[in-house]
Amino acid sequence: MISALNERIEKFSRFSDIGIAVLVVGILAMIIIPLPAPILDFMLAVNISLSLIILLLTLFTKTVLEFSTFPTLLLVTTMFGLALNISSTRLILTQGNAGQMIETFGNFVAGNNFIVGAVIFIIIILVNMMVVTSGSGRVSEVSARFTLDAMPGKQMSIDADMNAGLITEAQAKKRRKDLERETQFFGAMDGASKFVKGNAIAGIIITLINLIGGILIFSLQQGMGMMEALDHFGKLTIGDGLVSQVPSLMVSVASGILVTRSGSQTGFGSSLSGELFGNAKVIKIAAGVLLLFAIVPGMPTIPFLLIGLIAFAAGYLIDENEKAKLNQEKDTEIKEAAAQRTENEKVQEESITAFQVDPISIEIGYGLIPLADERQDSNLTSQIPAIRRQCAQEMGILLNPIRIRDNLQLAPNDYVIKIKGNEVAQGSLYLDKFLIIDPGESTFEFNGIPAKEPSFGLDAMWIDESDRDMADIKGYTVVDPLTVLITHLKETITQHSFELLGRQEVKQLFEGIKEKYSVVIDELIPDILRLGEVQKVLQSLLKEHIPINDLVTILETLADYGNTTKDTEVLTEYVRQALKRTIVKPHLDQNGVLHVVTLHPDLEERISQSTRKSTAGSIPALQPNEITNFFDNLTYSNNQLDSHGIPHVLLASPKIRPAVRNLLAFNFPDLPILSLNEVPNDIPIETQGMIET
Structure with a gap:
């Protein structure tokens, strides 16, 4: 699901240039078209959110070239703020109300005294104009001059590195282009700082217009008292000024941060969509701040909550995409390193494998x-x-x-x-x-x-x-x-x-099914059984010509009984019972009947009582004459059935089946030995003889 959403985001990013163009035209339209108070609240929330993201992004930006669209973005955000300021002025002068956001800012800052709010507003403008904007403009001017003066030396250094073979021609071209972009960036920032200074002056003028115009209009035309109009429009004016100047101040601080620590090769929209929303950490932090804004009393909860949730979802998707790319890059690096090691150690590997036997x-x-x-x-x-x-x-x-x-x-x-x-x-x-x-x-x-x-x-x-x-x-x-x-x-x-089934081969089998059946593998190994113990069970099955291609059933059975016993012989019997249909199928006749030769109950009892455990498995310690008679009777029975073309198996009780198999393995390697638990209930059984001693 995450990959599908990322694909849609990438598809939408292809039209970012068109989207930015529509946005700029919309900003200009906002100057002319009246906005209702709820929409104005939402736009003001967007303005604050965008300014916050820009500020945080500059904190996480390593070089100015990572945010080369900032000068143009500064102009767009300035125009966006002025458009909102004009829209709020229209509402103040026509309706005497500019929405919940402006009213909350005015009441929160000014309280019962709008003069205090006016003082704070003036201080913010002065800090913005005289401290932040002036300083960042000067830094941009000096940086552009120094970068331009140092360009010949840097270009000579790039040429020297290329001639010395330290970098390729493509790398040299990229460094020259980055140097040119850096010079263009600081030059553009020197002029862009004037946007912020002009925005502050325009904010002062608009604020005075709101205050004087609102008082005159509503006192002379609407019959509102002079002091009532002064108190009402004083708070609205201060709120409007703060709502417009706080984002402006954040952007000014961001510009100062960026130049104290560059033309774009693609369209502004493409660069902006990749740079502004390319850092998941920034988006998540901004989302957290916006969600906090949503619970502040008096703030418009829905806009901040909506934008915060959207920002958090976007940050999560971007983070997942970054992790996927990082894993892909790591895999590529590992493969390249492995290929390099293979190339470098080829002679050594040949010398090592020369004396290793082949499987x-x-x-x-x-x-x-x-x-x-x-x-x-x-x-x-x-x-x-x-x-x-x-x-x-x-x-x-x-x-x-x-x-x-x-x-x-x-x-x-x-x-x-x-x-x-x-x-x-x-x-x-x-x-x-x-x-x-x-x-x-x-x-x-x-x-x-x-x-x-x-x-x-x-x-x-x-x-x-x-x-x-x-x-x-x-x-x-x-x-x-x-x-x-x-x-x-x-x-x-x-x-x-x-x-031929070693531990390495078993591991390869597990890796082949792990993508679909990782749960049973992770549960079994190494918490329940070791890889070597599973290998012994698989070898025991192959030794009796039982295929292990139903590996999932085998592993699930081992996981079920592995906590009960670690005896691989017992575990093999449990697995055989789980694979009963696979085991019986090759020994059925054309009519689906299983022909069996059984052991006399007395013989089974003697085998059970004499069975001893050893490193090679369970072995019945019968007397030599008993073993000889057992072998002779079994040989006679096999020859009789083979002469009539009847396929058959030796059927033993589950308790002694492993011991009987170990006893007969050398003299009767091709004789299938099954237990009654390994025969499905729906398979008809026909007894062809009984072995006695």
Whole structure:
């Protein structure tokens, strides 16, 4: 909402030149057109508010060039004050009343004796003319002379800095332009001070006219008594004079402040809108003062309250805009500094990373180098980004770049896949051949090189390209060498994804969702769990091939139970129960039925009683013969179901599921082990067997 309002303000500021032109014409029209008393009160409040802002702005201005429109603004405010003075004179002489503002000023200052008010009025005029205006005019005159005399030396200094390479040509042009503007500013201020002096003289004349004219008109024509007319119009005259001279005095003080501490490159309205209302601190202070005016007894509450609230809202919007710009500038500075550090430390970084292992890498023999040739339409380098995207979508992990190296120590057709510098998979490829996979028959009808499909260990054979079409006709699965390697790489990443998920990768995952789900992240880390504890839970899920792309559910579950326990094994079980539909879905048959193999209650009881906690998790301390029987019965059951093509899982009670998983992880790495709490109530379960010992 704030940004939308700022955009509207910027849109309106484009028409500031037109607005200022209309304002100036309106000021001149006020001299001729009579103003009702309520409108005059409002205009007088605007005049005081504007003068106050100008005064405060000069206090926060660092250089005169930040307020280069001040001489012209001084003329406009002087004309505005005189127009209001003339309007109030018209009301005094015609109606004997000039509104609430003038009457309040007269009564407040003069009280029961308008002579005292007259004395104060005269003193204010004398201070304005003889002290403030005269002094600021003299300072402007001397400053203009000194600035003009020093201009050749300053220009030579600018040229010397540019020749020495200390500044650019653009910076030199800007400094020359600023020097010229500064000289023009002080010259203009020397003449502008005469506006204030003339305004004071005009104020004295208008005051005398109000006093004498009002007494004569209302005593001779309206039948008012002489003393009554003198008392009434004396207070009105003093109030009118003070209302007009107090803003004039503030502007005079502002001019003195500005010149004791400059042509504009844009239109006056554009410069004024940017400079006068560009400091949120000033606007907020002025808003506070105006709101105080609104509660002063006798003051027109509505005008000051309205203007004060508007000023406060404007100050708040400007402040938010300034903060946004400041943050943007800081971000730019940080990015530039980071880029500079990267450039300066490039050699050092290369030397550091030279001996650091890669999270995942592929090493190929020299015979497979053509696979990495980027000039080919289909190559290993172009396929790797697709693998990284696929892993992010299917498993929810962000993979680091996969490095490809040639290794002359390997056989020409061999390759190895390494995780953190350690070989985890290897295979052989023949670029001039195709791999056919056994469709279920015991022998191949082709002459080729027998092999094993590297991803799943199926019987396969490398055949010549001339036999490809025939193999396809006979129903063999035909795969090109690049696809074999890509599939093997993808499967290896899936099997070892938990090893690739470090703390840095977890932090990157959090940063990716923090913009939308910052609440759960801020609640969880570090108040409830540390980053490393969350990492262990995510690794446990990946170790059992459970995707972590529903990261929000995982984090919310950890936040719910993290205060109860810090045991990552227990927390993992809670998360698994929250992800039950995600876990069960891959193991359902075509009819949506979950086929399970269960454990005998006696076996579950023995496992529960013998389970011990260790650094590696819960482990059941069964007797060797019990473990052997358990494994044999489970192997027999798996083989029976696999031969009939029935997908199945091992179903255990929630209490012992982690222990059973740890026991079977090495011998049955691909067997899904679920607990009853991880099966949704609407999923039908069909028992296919029971394991006994």
